Amino acid sequence: MPHAPIAVGGVGGSGTRVIANILQYCGIFIGSDLLPSNDTIWYAALFGRRNVLLDDDEELRALGELFFRQMADPTPLSPAELTRLRSLEEMPRHLHGPKIIHEWLEGFIVHCATAAPAERWGWKVPYTHVLIDRWLAWHPTLKYVHVTRNGLDMAYSQNQNQLGKWGPIFLNREVEIGPRDSLKFWCAVQRRVARIGARYPDRVLQISFDRLIRDPVPEIDVLLRFIGADLTAAQKDELASSIVPPETVNRHKAHDISALDPEDVAYARQDNAAPQTDDRT
Template sequence: MSMIEHGPDPTQAPIAVGAIGGSGTRVLARILKGAGVFMGTRLNESEDNLDFTDRFRHREVLALPDPAFQARLRQFEGLSRAGMRAAGQQRWGWKEPNTHVVIERILRSYPHMRYVHLLRSGLDMAFSANQRQAWFWGPHFLERPVAEPPGPRDMLAYFCEVHRRISTVAARPENRDRVLFLQYEALCARPEAEIARLMGFLGLEPAEPVAALAALIAPPASIGRHREHDLSVFDPADLAYLERTQPAP
């Protein structure tokens, strides 16, 4: 059989959510579920889609030949669409922070899909206790060893590298209007406006009022936590990158 026969259906228009772990993606999954999107059958307490995790959160996936990658994606699509039909819904998607690691290949497979990358303050993320993703993928993306657990300097370096890579993917002509950067702090500060922007990007008309979806958001006390730390530990180049690329919420 050809590679195409083993691949996913390119007519599908899934919605994917990714981020660095600890960015607050759980609330996005709940908002999308409230907007009528089927987000998966096997979800953990963080609303991560475990069918996606099982197939794609492995270092080996980075080197998978395209037919093998497409076969995994087709399996995942089949499970997702079956669950969507059983739930009586018409759109499907998933939330799994590690999605960004393979999003370039997935976007090529689904010309009509939309990807939402949730951004939280890079400085706050540098002091996050959720360090697994930076440890797991950091050596690949930073092309150097990363301590276990990573320190704040490595955490910020990883954040900046992920942002550079997704920004490059989003800027390609074939991905125009297909990738949305959503700032977590802005979502907390202006929930109704940011949810309306999200719904517009995804082409969704939620059955629930936007105000009801906004009520799902509870700003955490950890916003701004970097102010309690010494920022001199960071690479000046990473701080300069943040200054240029992360708008004030």
């Protein structure tokens, strides 16, 4: 049986890069064109646009099938598939113009024409969570790793790209780029992923970045079991030693959090302290 593809996401700044590094260490292909943050450029080129949520199911599913197939077993694209990809270049994006999208798509097209099959593959793009309910429904072997980080720290992150891009959809209103709406967006994403995880308990794993940096090996063990990878104790220790806590841990303590919604603060504190349901013994 083919290995399950692994998707990685989370609110921007959650620490998804660390999980991507572990996947690569385990020999899982996440693309040959990656951003410095190890984001899979090809997924971003195909799905990193707000109007992707306006695609009808048939169109989105066809684009998803193309991506899944070409990541696992690349073959040259048909004229119709090339036309479908080219149509994405002029679609509006939050941060990127047509030129960079063209370059990203060119890389994907070259991959399709020249790359070898990947026995194990996946992708990492933080906003994967936006479409993860559909990917899980349409691809029954897919597994999803959602990286979560202390919501109060996330409220004061400099990375608010997701809030600007997806916040109006998740909160159903215009948003203000700042800590209050940042925390509201984080809470909305966490609640939604929890609901999706309840529907797919064996295929969705939430990994706490805060626990990972405090005590890496137990969290690495949980991740390895979930993705079906096996490493030696020495390899786990090597991975653990590469995980360096960022200086931004507990950054919320330098701020007056009274401007945040008290209900959101309570939820963030509860979420950060909540025990995991998987077996870490």
